Amino acid sequence: MNQKTVVLTGGGTAGHVSLNQAIIPSFLDKGYDVHYIGSKDGIEQEIISEAFPNLPFHSISSGKLRRYFSVKNFTDPFKVLAGVFQAVGLLRKLKPMIVFSKGGFVSVPVVIAAKVLGIPVVSHESDVTPGLANKISLPFASHIFTIFKQTLKYLPSEKSSCTGSIIRPELFEGDRTRGLAMCQFTNGKPTILIMGGSLGSKFINQAVRNNLTELLVQYNIIHLCGKGNIDEALNEMPGYQQYEYVTTELPDLLHASDYIVSRAGSNSIFEFLALEKPMLLIPLSMAQSRGDQIVNAKIFKQQGLAEVLQEEELTPESFMQALRTLKENETALRQNMIEAESPKTPDEMVALIMQYAKK
Numbered sequence: 001m002n003q004k005t006v007v008l009t010g011g012g013t014a015g016h017v018s019l020n021q022a023i024i025p026s027f028l029d030k031g032y033d034v035h036y037i038g039s040k041d042g043i044e045q046e047i048i049s050e051a052f053p054n055l056p057f058h059s060i061s062s063g064k065l066r067r068y069f070s071v072k073n074f075t076d077p078f079k080v081l082a083g084v085f086q087a088v089g090l091l092r093k094l095k096p097m098i099v100f101s102k103g104g105f106v107s108v109p110v111v112i113a114a115k116v117l118g119i120p121v122v123s124h125e126s127d128v129t130p131g132l133a134n135k136i137s138l139p140f141a142s143h144i145f146t147i148f149k150q151t152l153k154y155l156p157s158e159k160s161s162c163t164g165s166i167i168r169p170e171l172f173e174g175d176r177t178r179g180l181a182m183c184q185f186t187n188g189k190p191t192i193l194i195m196g197g198s199l200g201s202k203f204i205n206q207a208v209r210n211n212l213t214e215l216l217v218q219y220n221i222i223h224l225c226g227k228g229n230i231d232e233a234l235n236e237m238p239g240y241q242q243y244e245y246v247t248t249e250l251p252d253l254l255h256a257s258d259y260i261v262s263r264a265g266s267n268s269i270f271e272f273l274a275l276e277k278p279m280l281l282i283p284l285s286m287a288q289s290r291g292d293q294i295v296n297a298k299i300f301k302q303q304g305l306a307e308v309l310q311e312e313e314l315t316p317e318s319f320m321q322a323l324r325t326l327k328e329n330e331t332a333l334r335q336n337m338i339e340a341e342s343p344k345t346p347d348e349m350v351a352l353i354m355q356y357a358k359k
């Protein structure tokens, strides 16, 4: 075993990378040799390599774990198996003290390989209901941390605990003036930031663009619309700025925003909560997911932290009405956010993870 080597894994969407991004600087500060294992063409490579250019990123083969029929369901198990062999090879060489898995399908081969080699695994679940990759990994893990305490009822009590959220510290360091200048917003109107999750949401994009003329009467709009979803025809529209995906600019854009309209991915909504931004959540529907975002949004609504509009109820009218409700309730929402539990620091999270490392 290498005394100071740790391996992090997780990917597929940014929701399975954000926490790793938050804790890597803390591991590095403490002198750990951090390695990342992700998939060859996943978003994790882009995010990690941009944020930490010197961090070794190892890619392995991985198959998607689908809940629906696809011809790839017959080939992907072989990709997962290949991923296990590659991960065994890598871990045998790296000899880490621990593997920390943030979930997503690429984490499954790494977790299995770690178990085969007797390396402790700790995983983390961001959503209220555990994801498929974390469910599969559970028997191989020493412990699983959760953000929501409501998740604990789905997990064995002897090896699960709730940490609350952990937020990338740079998100607190944004600057409103810089954000507004970047968008060239000078009219003094309040600004809404639209985020359709890390991949963007065609559905939310359409809802915003259908209402754009009316929205721009009252608001400026920053629209994070996802890769390939820019509408060139709207590029010159005053008060409207579209970006496919932002990285270092996100803190300034968040600070420039007065309201948020978003999917209900766990990392995003806890970031908005930490920054005390009144949010309207439009969770990903059951038709496209296991319903995790619906449950995340429901808990935020119950706690007075968000307004929620279900995808099936979304019309141009209901969208504008939900925004009016958000504005009416903003003082109460902000107050509840101020009173909510503060996020854990990356240092605290690293200490929690390292309790399980091989000594």
Ligand SMILES: CC(=O)N[C@H]1[C@@H](OP(=O)(O)OP(=O)(O)OC[C@H]2O[C@@H](n3ccc(=O)[nH]c3=O)[C@H](O)[C@@H]2O)O[C@H](CO)[C@@H](O)[C@@H]1O
Binding pocket: 013, 014, 015, 016, 018, 126, 127, 195, 196, 197, 198, 199, 224, 244, 245, 246, 247, 250, 263, 264, 265, 266, 267, 268, 269, 271, 284, 289, 292, 293
């Ligand atoms: C389609 C899908 O599978 N969605 C899941 C995925 O969502 P998704 O990947 O969208 O995850 P989250 O909303 O949890 O996190 C998105 C992360 O991307 C960041 N960000 C986003 C846009 C941008 O331009 N720049 C940027 O940095 C956000 O700040 C946040 O840290 O993981 C979540 C957490 O497990 C789940 O709740 C979602 O159901």
